[in-house]
Amino acid sequence: MKPKTIIEPFRIRMTEPLPVTSPEHRAERLRGAHYNPFLLRSRDITIDLLTDSGTGAMSAAQWAAMMTGDETYAGSESYYQLQQVVSELAGHKYVIPTHQGRSSEHILFSAMDVAGKHVLANSHFDTTRANVEYLKGEAIDLVIEEARNPASLHPFKGNMDLGRLQSHLEREGERVALVLMTVTNNAGGGQPASLENLRAVAELAHRHGKPFMLDAARFAENAWFIHEREPGQQDRSPREIAQEMFRLADGFTMSAKKDGLVNIGGLLCLNDDALAETARALLILTEGYPTYGGLAGRDLAALAVGLQEVTDPAYLEYRIASVRYLHTLLDKLGMPLMHPAGGHAVYIDAGKLYPQIKPWEFPGVALCNELYLEGGVRAVEIGTLMFGKPDPDGGHDRTAPMELVRLAFPRRTYTQSHVDWLGEVMADVFERRGRAAGYRVRKQGEILRAFTAQLEPLT
Ligand code: F0G
Numbered sequence: 001m002k003p004k005t006i007i008e009p010f011r012i013r014m015t016e017p018l019p020v021t022s023p024e025h026r027a028e029r030l031r032g033a034h035y036n037p038f039l040l041r042s043r044d045i046t047i048d049l050l051t052d053s054g055t056g057a058m059s060a061a062q063w064a065a066m067m068t069g070d071e072t073y074a075g076s077e078s079y080y081q082l083q084q085v086v087s088e089l090a091g092h093k094y095v096i097p098t099h100q101g102r103s104s105e106h107i108l109f110s111a112m113d114v115a116g117k118h119v120l121a122n123s124h125f126d127t128t129r130a131n132v133e134y135l136k137g138e139a140i141d142l143v144i145e146e147a148r149n150p151a152s153l154h155p156f157k158g159n160m161d162l163g164r165l166q167s168h169l170e171r172e173g174e175r176v177a178l179v180l181m182t183v184t185n186n187a188g189g190g191q192p193a194s195l196e197n198l199r200a201v202a203e204l205a206h207r208h209g210k211p212f213m214l215d216a217a218r219f220a221e222n223a224w225f226i227h228e229r230e231p232g233q234q235d236r237s238p239r240e241i242a243q244e245m246f247r248l249a250d251g252f253t254m255s256a257k258k259d260g261l262v263n264i265g266g267l268l269c270l271n272d273d274a275l276a277e278t279a280r281a282l283l284i285l286t287e288g289y290p291t292y293g294g295l296a297g298r299d300l301a302a303l304a305v306g307l308q309e310v311t312d313p314a315y316l317e318y319r320i321a322s323v324r325y326l327h328t329l330l331d332k333l334g335m336p337l338m339h340p341a342g343g344h345a346v347y348i349d350a351g352k353l354y355p356q357i358k359p360w361e362f363p364g365v366a367l368c369n370e371l372y373l374e375g376g377v378r379a380v381e382i383g384t385l386m387f388g389k390p391d392p393d394g395g396h397d398r399t400a401p402m403e404l405v406r407l408a409f410p411r412r413t414y415t416q417s418h419v420d421w422l423g424e425v426m427a428d429v430f431e432r433r434g435r436a437a438g439y440r441v442r443k444q445g446e447i448l449r450a451f452t453a454q455l456e457p458l459t
Helices: 023-032 060-067 077-089 101-111 126-134 162-175 195-207 219-229 238-248 273-286 297-309 313-333 363-375 416-431
Strands: 094-098 118-121 138-141 176-182 212-215 251-255 266-270 345-349 380-382 404-408 439-443 454-457
Touching: 023 363, 060 297, 077 094, 077 238, 077 297, 094 101, 094 273, 101 126, 101 212, 101 251, 101 266, 101 273, 118 162, 126 138, 162 176, 162 195, 176 195, 195 212, 195 238, 212 238, 219 238, 219 313, 266 273, 313 345, 313 416, 363 380, 363 404, 363 416, 363 439
Parallel strands: 118 138, 118 176, 176 212, 212 251
Antiparallel strands: 094 266, 251 266, 345 404, 380 404, 439 454
């Protein structure tokens, strides 16, 4: 017999209590957080879908590895274990640990000196874009047209638009510092890129003498989608596919807090000798010695195990199925969604849900706050608060391409009944959609404003 139900391929033997709060308590806490869910405390949140970054559960094998982590400053055995695992997976000459993804990005873009240059990506995620811009480079997104249409069922909406990439390289090639593919494409709905597209992007970049890099935060989920959807890939394991993805690239940055299955950590892997030397010098300046890169030895040890567990087909099948389960549930309610379901998250088209709220009045923020008030659920806006910019002349904010709300799933953390409960909260929020109103920013920072902005309701 082959059961149709896809189960969690693990047992749970350690638990954390789940805070359940009253509507009055939540209204007060949201006011105190200036209507920005980033400013809430975890004890006031029932289901936290803010991010899948560093919020998952580690396995017993990972915890066991932590106990034998080697805390030697230079030459730690845990580093060499990690290096071996990463080399087998990705094959790059230099394996540089960092404390998380954005630090890898900052070091890479500094070492490549992107000032005055273009970084071409399918889509840059917010920290990636912010690091390019902070270093005076220009982050340019060249994702395929279908990616901007939430209803499109294209199986690889994370693909790069090859025509636009080619013409950009031909037109302004001398200004291009590197070509980057984010897998899966977080800013565009957790959508995968196909192997065919990755091969073509690598080929185009190399033909123009440009390095091709991956932002590999969710490489295993991307590999699973290729295994499921791309013609001719069904007989290859996610691990084999991931190995090919990595080998197409001259290097990669990785936030290990996602598909590394750890709570903290990152990687920067490179082939180029001179670039790696500069990167390591910068690493010593801000992160630490190259065999620990800002992490404890035990963190390196847990990551070495996580990078092996994450390509297990049973885990990936469960992971993708659990996100799809919520997607199907919300679709049945009539919620406007980004289709198809993403790898790590479900994205709601808040602009469409709330046509009465203008993009510069943050429909995504309105939805996040409704979700919190209704059920103590925390989600994150991926729209104009995150990607828009204040107008220098004091007009409306420059708006983002889409007004999305992301429900990101921590790995191995919530069960099906949590999702069913979430579906009930969603149904109530959907019913009340005509009454939602927008927000105005009261206070904001210049860099990555979504994390700290203070808002107030417009009604
Ligand atoms: N690249 C991608 C595609 C990401 O999604 C993130 C983080 C980073 C880089 C930066 O990594 O957080 O380890 O410094 N994304 C998180 C999120 C924060 O919620 O999607 P980091």
